[in-house]
Amino acid sequence: MNDPKLNSLDDSEFDRELAVTSRAYKSADGELPPPAMDDAIRAAARRAVKSQPHAMGKSWIVRYSAPLSAAALVMLTVSIGFIALDERPELAPALVSEGVRPGVTAPASTAMRAPETAGPEVMQSPRGLPAVPTAEKKAMRERSTNAPQDRLVESRKTDSVSRPNEAAVAAPVAALAKDANIASALERQVVAPAPAAAAAPAPAPVVKEAPVFVADPAPVAATRREKLAENTALSKQEMSQERQAIGSIAGAGPAAGNDAPRPAQKTAAQAPAPATTAPAVASSSAVAPPTYAPPAPPASMADKADGPPEKWLKRILELKQAGKTREFDEELVKFRKRYPDYALPAALTAQK
Amino acid sequence: MxxxxxxxxxxxxxxxxxxxxxxxxxxxxxxxxxxxxxxxxxxxxxxxxxxxxxxxxxxxxxxxxxxxxxxxxxxxxxxxxxxxxxxxxxARAEAVLYEVKDDDGEVATNDGVASRTQEPLVQAESRQQGEAIIRLLTALPAPQREAFLLYEEGGLSVDEIAQATGVSFEAAKSRLRYAVAKLREGLAEYV
Structure with missing residues (x-):
């Protein structure tokens, strides 16, 4: 500022000057707009409000954008959660234990896990085997295609800790995976125990098991391979034993049909058999030739079944031998419906 | 409020x-x-x-x-x-005044306070003080007048005056100071 007078004014002095000037200014006449102009402006303001009531306010998009966004986010989260549960049922053990989604996510049931470990061979349903329902086939196919091999190995690893019975059966599958023929045969074994395992209640620790994503370390894998080899040998022994047992039943002809004590003894021996013996029986049927190898029914059917077809046939044979022809016929019809392609033993067909 | x-x-x-x-x-x-x-x-x-x-x-x-x-x-x-x-x-002449760079407080010499002989106020000493200040205000350079009116009529602070007129805080303050000084000087003869 060049004006010395103005420069000399400090703020307090300036404020005083301003106050005096303001008083003088306020003493002047306060001019106001003409009333007609006031009316015109107010009328224009009202017209604007009435003509565009929505335009004056916020649009609905602005008003509802926040709640809509929140709702969409929640929906998206829930959808992704359900998709994740469908694809990785082991992620939601708590839900399964509460029975929220037992049909889809139950990881504890061996029957539900069986298709995943069985691989594509189970899906192909060779001739002479009962057809798997379409919905279950689809679900099984999805699981088998979605689950990578290492995930299978890891899930087996966790299973081996909590479920020794299943691990003993599933382990040879991984160990002998190099040999395709043996592997496919053994994988059928894994499918076979489904009914028995499904009937048995799932153990609690299995339900609460946590998913394992870590890769299998080499030393652990080596020891596991050894165990698998041992288990495989054991399974083979069991298979041969069971094959002999079933062969004796199936091979019972008309002459043997009169030999009542033998099947009766066999029935008595097998009737109270615990669920843990069921895999062995089924595995023998899986390794046997196709005519002898009825695949295990899917879990849902197995729940309703009277047991493995061999047992059923034995019971039918008993009915026949006891002379209960009507019941014998009914049971045979039921059996035929259930296993239309199953080759009946000569003892039944010969006298029919 | x-x-x-x-x-x-x-x-x-x-x-x-x-x-x-x-x-x-x-x-x-x-x-x-x-x-x-x-x-x-x-x-x-x-x-x-x-x-x-x-x-x-x-x-x-x-x-x-x-x-x-x-x-x-x-x-x-x-x-x-x-x-x-x-x-x-x-009113191009008045618009030019707004374009004068007076951020440092300098104003063209011909924009200074009108002398007593040039002001109508001199010829009408009997008029009331209010009328006098209106006349003094009219004689002010447009930017200073505007700054003063924004302060008085709009009730704006110096910062808000700067905002409303698009100038710096210092320029707005300078305009207001000049306006007050000139009005006060002009009013002194009528008080």
Missing amino acids: TDENSDEALMLRYQTGDAAAFDELYARHRGGLYRFITRQCRVRERAEEIFQDVWMSLIQAAERYRVEAQFRTWLYTMAHNKLMDYFRSN
């Missing part, structure tokens, strides 16, 4: 369709804005036209109004812009 009755709240209410809120806003600011315009634009009819234009602009802009500054700053900024448009098209 509570928040509910603040200018900004009234404007938001008008935005949502409350015509009464506009009436209240208009009643608050009609006098000050009218005087702010008529004391800068010497043609009364034109001043009234500008006054009406400002309010019409406000009505049209109500839909887009956001509380980002004081309502009165927004209102007087619109009025300033309308006046500048008027000066540019009709």
